[in-house]
Every structure is written in structure tokens, then in C-alpha cells.
Amino acid sequence: MRKTLSLAAVVTAAAGLVAAPGVSAAAAPxxxxxxxxxxxxxxxPGLECGKLQLPLDYRKPEGRRTEVTISRLASKSPEKRKGILLTNPGGPAEGLTFPFYLKALGMPQSVLDAYDVIGMDPRGLGYSSPSTCDMTEEQMADGSVPPYANNSAEVRQRADEVKKIAEQCLRSSSAGExxxxxxxxxxxxxxxxxxALGEKKASFLGYSxxxxxxxxxxxxxPKTSDRVVIDSNLPKGGWDVEGGRLMGRGVEDTFPDFAKWAAAHPEYNLGTTPQQVRAKFFDLAARLDKKPSVEGTDGRLFRFGTFFxxxxxGDAAFSGLAASWKAYDTGQPQPPQEFPETPRxxxxxxxxxxxxxxxxxxxxxxxxxERNVEIDRIRHPMFGAAAASIQPCAFWPKPVERQVLPSERGPRxxxxxxxxxxPATPLVGAQSTRRAFGDRAAMITVDQGGHGAxxxxKNKCANDKVTEYLLGGQRPNDVKCAAETG
Incomplete structure (x- = not known):
């Protein structure tokens, strides 16, 4: 488990709210x-890379620039090529290798023939004018999802910690961006x-x-976006304070799959019914809160590890989680954890x-x-008191632009x-985005767990319908894809 691979986090300086949704890239050189x-x-293999110098602030297209790095996995079938497919892996995180990753995941050759698949390190990340907050290793170890708060005192303690991070970000060498x-x-x-690639329109595929x-x-x-596919959906407001809280709901939605699996595998001794497995979760968390394990891991890391x-x-993932629980239960060491290099x-x-x-x-x-944590500890007891806790964003200046929400205006x-x-982007959030788009959108709901569809x-029904849309442009109506076994 990589603690640093959670969902997102963010920054804002400058003053007053300025509406700029109408600003277009066409206004810039x-x-x-x-x-x-x-x-x-x-x-x-197959990836090309390029750099663009783009406006830091699109309201001032002739002003300061920021460098953005892209990658391209080009179609090798000119006669079948339809255009470009812009992609984003989530995070926010680096995306240059994502086209290659999609191919490795089994993106159909028909889609690879139809599109040049484009990756991008978003501004502020990776090889695109990277940001820094001069964080210590201890600060980085906390990742971008708050630790579980057992009480209001722990929320206040966390507030002091994240306030320092916010102050560091706003004093850093990249603070002006x-x-x-x-x-x-x-x-x-x-x-x-x-x-820049000379396309009248672009399609998009993004996750999380x-x-x-x-x-x-x-x-x-709306006029230059073609076929837009969005997967593992955040609510309409993105990763704002309410979007982050939904991870508490996501764990409650997803955990029964693991509980059922663990109950059917008595070799792990976690319980013989899903209810007993759930009780084991709270038993282990409480024990680790009082007395850390032999590795020094506590209840907060146990909860985060389960969430992640x-x-x-599936069997491979669930067996790894069950083995981790068994090690906690018996006081044995956990498997070594891998972390990316500190600078990245x-x-x-x-x-x-x-x-x-x-x-x-x-x-x-x-x-x-403090109030959100108290509410969500009761409402979503497994992880709510982590998801609802305080982030550095509480100590950020106001954004320079009003929040952009999905609009019903535009093509379907x-x-x-x-x-x-x-666990991270539960169904209720996707439903909020679906409603916000109105008739512009349709949704494929898949009877399976996990982050990413x-x-x-590997659900054939969902995969086929998305592929058909990317190739033919005929968007399906709202549909549910049944679970697949075997």
C-alpha cells in the first residue's frame, strides 16, 4: 500500500473571486x-513527448507563461484515425505515462487505431512546472487524505500541522503560480x-x-469537446470539502464485499460471517489506537490501509488485505511498504x-x-472521521475564480x-454529477466494487459500451451492467 497514492489536495493564493469560465484558449496566442x-x-515504447508554453493566467494571455508537458501514443492507422483522445489518470497526478498504461490495461486496438492518445502532466505536477511546499518527510508521509481523528483534540492538533503546510506552500518558490x-x-x-495539435475537437477519458x-x-x-468519458466520478463540485467527506461513505459501500470474502476464507481467522469481519475491523482499530503494533503502526494507518x-x-487484493489484518491481529510485522522517491x-x-x-x-x-468529524464518525464509523478532518485548504486564501460546476448547456x-x-468516489457522488449535467449526460452503473471501471x-458490458461510444459516437442511455463472475 502506498500511503501517498490517495486522491487529491490543493492550493490558492491571491484575492477576490473572479468569474472567468468564458475565457478561451483561443484568446491566447x-x-x-x-x-x-x-x-x-x-x-x-511508442510514446512521444512535447512541451508547450501556455498562459499562467488565461485572463492575461500575453502575460507570464507556464510550461506544460504532454505525451502522445500515436495511431498507426491513418485510414482509421478519428482524432485525439485527451486522458487524465486522476490524482491530481502525473499523466505522461498514462497512454501507455491504458494500452497495457487492454485498451482495444480499435480505439488505439482511432485516436492519438494524449497524456499530460497537469500544470504544477511532474514535468510541467512542478510545485513545491518544502514539506518535511514527516509531512509528506501523511499524504493527501487526513488521518483518522478519534476526537476534537486530534482535529485541532491536525489543524496546527496543516496550517504549517499551507504557510510553507504560500512562502515557497512556486507560490506565485x-x-x-x-x-x-x-x-x-x-x-x-x-x-496546438491542429484538431477542431478533442475527446476525453478521465478517472477519479x-x-x-x-x-x-x-x-x-462545449464546442470543441467531442466524446467525453468520465470514470469513478467525484461529485459535481469535485474534490471540495463535501467531495472529500464522501470517502467515508465510499468505505461503507465497498467494505461488505471484503467482509463477505473474508468470512468465506476461515484460514485468516477474521470471522465466519460478514458481521463478525466488520466487528474485527473495529476491534483491531481500537486495539491499535491504544497500543501500536510491533512496527509502530497505529489505528490510523490500519484504517487508511484498509481504505486504500x-x-x-478480487481474490488477489482481498487476500493481501486479509493477510495484513491477520498480521495486525497476531502482532506480526507487516510487509514492507513502498514509497515513491521523495522529490517526486x-x-x-x-x-x-x-x-x-x-x-x-x-x-x-x-x-x-470538529463538527464534521463528530457527525461522520457516527454516520460512517469506519472511515468518516478521517475523510471529514481538516486539510491545508482551510488556511488558503480565497480562489481567484468561482468554482466551475457541470452545466446542462452543450451537446449530449x-x-x-x-x-x-x-471507496474513494462512491456512487452518490456520481449521481450528483449526472444530475448536474442533465440531458447532456448518461451513466453506466456497474455492479462491482473498486476504484475504476x-x-x-474487467466488466465486459461496461467496457464494450464505452468502447462503442468512443468509436461510434452514439452515447448509450442510462444503463446498469450486471456483475460478472469467473
């Missing part, structure tokens, strides 16, 4: 791609990439945080904070988070794909 050799860790590293501007960057990016892209650019393990379902984690977490905090205004009162070109049980969940 025509962008150009400078094709360059891919960085060593991105140099994968923070107000503009937002989802709205990343969407404008996507349209700039489209223009990328679902909100796709929503904003389709809202700001539920991202993937620094940029990843700082870049996430840029986006999260810059997209919307978060409550600034610590008492609000948005297709949501959503697992019924997802298209290509990731």
Missing part, C-alpha cells in the same frame, strides 16, 4: 508543441493542446479526479494541494471540521462510468 525526447522514466494551478486552467490547457477535470472541460468547451486496499477488488512525492502532494485548494473555498473554521456528449461500490474493472 496560438500554442505550439515543441517535440522533445521523453524523460528517462517516461521513455516507454499557486492561484492559477486550478482545474479550470488545466481544462484550458487541454483545449490549448487540442489547438479526472472525472471532475472532464466535467469542467466539457462545461468550458479496497481500491482493488514533494511535487505530487504540492501539486495536488494547488488544485484542491484553488478550485473552491474551504471552511476556515476549525470548529467546522458526456458519458459517466461508475462502479456501484467505490473502464478497462480496470
Amino acid at each position: 496560438k500554442p505550439e508543441v515543441q517535440w522533445v525526447a521523453c524523460p528517462t522514466d517516461v521513455a516507454l 499557486l492561484p492559477y494551478n486550478t482545474t479550470a486552467n488545466i481544462a484550458r490547457d487541454l483545449d490549448s493542446v487540442r489547438a 479526479y479526472g472525472s471532475y477535470l472532464g466535467s469542467v472541460y466539457a462545461t468550458l468547451f 486496499a479496497l481500491y482493488v477488488t 512525492v514533494q511535487a505530487l502532494l504540492a501539486g495536488r494541494l494547488n488544485v484542491m485548494c484553488g478550485d473552491s473555498a474551504w471552511p476556515s473554521s476549525v470548529r467546522t471540521y 456528449n458526456v458519458l459517466l462510468v461508475q462502479n456501484e461500490r467505490d 473502464y478497462l480496470i474493472g
Whole structure:
């Protein structure tokens, strides 16, 4: 389990709210791609890399620039090629290798023939003008999902910690860029990439945080966005304070799949019924809160590890989680954890904070988070007191632009794909986005757990319907895909 691979975090400086949804990439000088050799860790078969110099603030198209790096997995069938497919893996995180990853996941050759698949490190991340918050290793270890708060005192303690992170971000060498590293501007960057590649329209495929990016892209650019597929969907407001709280609901939705599996595998001694397995969760969390395990891991890390393990379902994933629980239960060491290199984690977490905090205004009162934690500890007892706790965004200046929400205005070109049980982006959030788009959107709901449906969940019904839409452009109506076994 990689604690740093949770969902998102974010940043915002400057003052007053300025509405700028009508700002178009076309208002800026025509962008150009400078094709360059891919960085060593991105140099994968078939990938090309390029850089663009784009406006830091699209309201000032002739002003300061920011560098954005893209990748391209080009179609090798000119006679079948339809255009470009912009992609985003979520996070917010680096995306240069994502086209190659989609191919490795089994993206149909027909889709690879139809599109040049485009990856991008969003502004502030990876090789695109990376951000920093000068975080210590201890600060980075907490990732972008708050630790479980057992009481209000722990929320206040966490508030002191994240206030320091916010102050570091706003004093850092990249602080001048923070107000503009937002989802709205990343969407404008996507349209700039489209223009630079000489395409009249662009299709889009995004997962998790990328679902909100796709929503904003389709809202700001209804005339130049073609087929938009968004998977594992955040609610209509993206990763704002309420979107983050939904992870508590997501764990409650997804955990019964694991509980049923563990009850059917007595070799782990976690219980013989799903109810007993659930009781074991609370027993282990309480024991670890009082007395950390032999590795020094406590109840907070146990809860987070369970949350993160539920991202993937199936025998292999569940057996790993069950083995971890058994080690906790018997006082044995946990398997070694792998973490990305420190410099990349620094940029990843700082870049996430840029986006999260810059997209919307978060409550600034610590008492609000204390109250949210108390409510969600009861409402979603497994993980609610983590998901609802305080983030550095509470100590951010107001965003420079109003939050962009999905709009009903535009073509009927948005297709949501959503697992019924997802620990990070639960179904209720996807339903909120679906309603916000109105007739513009339809949703494929898949009877399976885990984070990620298209290509990731291996459900043939969902995979076929998304592929058919990307190829033929005929968006299906709302539909449910049944669970598949075997």
C-alpha cells in the first residue's frame, strides 16, 4: 500500500473571486508543441513527448507563461484515425505515462487505431512546472487524505500541522503560480493542446479526479469537446470539502464485499460471517489506537490501509488485505511498504494541494471540521472521521475564480462510468454529477466494487459500451451492467 497514492489536495493564493469560465484558449496566442525526447522514466515504447508554453493566467494571455508537458501514443492507422483522445489518470497526478498504461490495461486496438492518445502532466505536477511546499518527510508521509481523528483534540492538533503546510506552500518558490494551478486552467490547457495539435475537437477519458477535470472541460468547451468519458466520478463540485467527506461513505459501500470474502476464507481467522469481519475491523482499530503494533503502526494507518486496499477488488487484493489484518491481529510485522522517491512525492502532494485548494473555498473554521468529524464518525464509523478532518485548504486564501460546476448547456456528449461500490468516489457522488449535467449526460452503473471501471474493472458490458461510444459516437442511455463472475 502506498500511503501517498490517495486522491487529491490543493492550493490558492491571491484575492477576490473572479468569474472567468468564458475565457478561451483561443484568446491566447496560438500554442505550439515543441517535440522533445521523453524523460528517462517516461521513455516507454511508442510514446512521444512535447512541451508547450501556455498562459499562467488565461485572463492575461500575453502575460507570464507556464510550461506544460504532454505525451502522445500515436495511431498507426491513418485510414482509421478519428482524432485525439485527451486522458487524465486522476490524482491530481502525473499523466505522461498514462497512454501507455491504458494500452497495457487492454485498451482495444480499435480505439488505439482511432485516436492519438494524449497524456499530460497537469500544470504544477511532474514535468510541467512542478510545485513545491518544502514539506518535511514527516509531512509528506501523511499524504493527501487526513488521518483518522478519534476526537476534537486530534482535529485541532491536525489543524496546527496543516496550517504549517499551507504557510510553507504560500512562502515557497512556486507560490506565485499557486492561484492559477486550478482545474479550470488545466481544462484550458487541454483545449490549448487540442489547438496546438491542429484538431477542431478533442475527446476525453478521465478517472477519479479526472472525472471532475472532464466535467469542467466539457462545461468550458462545449464546442470543441467531442466524446467525453468520465470514470469513478467525484461529485459535481469535485474534490471540495463535501467531495472529500464522501470517502467515508465510499468505505461503507465497498467494505461488505471484503467482509463477505473474508468470512468465506476461515484460514485468516477474521470471522465466519460478514458481521463478525466488520466487528474485527473495529476491534483491531481500537486495539491499535491504544497500543501500536510491533512496527509502530497505529489505528490510523490500519484504517487508511484498509481504505486504500479496497481500491482493488478480487481474490488477489482481498487476500493481501486479509493477510495484513491477520498480521495486525497476531502482532506480526507487516510487509514492507513502498514509497515513491521523495522529490517526486514533494511535487505530487504540492501539486495536488494547488488544485484542491484553488478550485473552491474551504471552511476556515476549525470548529467546522470538529463538527464534521463528530457527525461522520457516527454516520460512517469506519472511515468518516478521517475523510471529514481538516486539510491545508482551510488556511488558503480565497480562489481567484468561482468554482466551475457541470452545466446542462452543450451537446449530449458526456458519458459517466461508475462502479456501484467505490471507496474513494462512491456512487452518490456520481449521481450528483449526472444530475448536474442533465440531458447532456448518461451513466453506466456497474455492479462491482473498486476504484475504476473502464478497462480496470474487467466488466465486459461496461467496457464494450464505452468502447462503442468512443468509436461510434452514439452515447448509450442510462444503463446498469450486471456483475460478472469467473
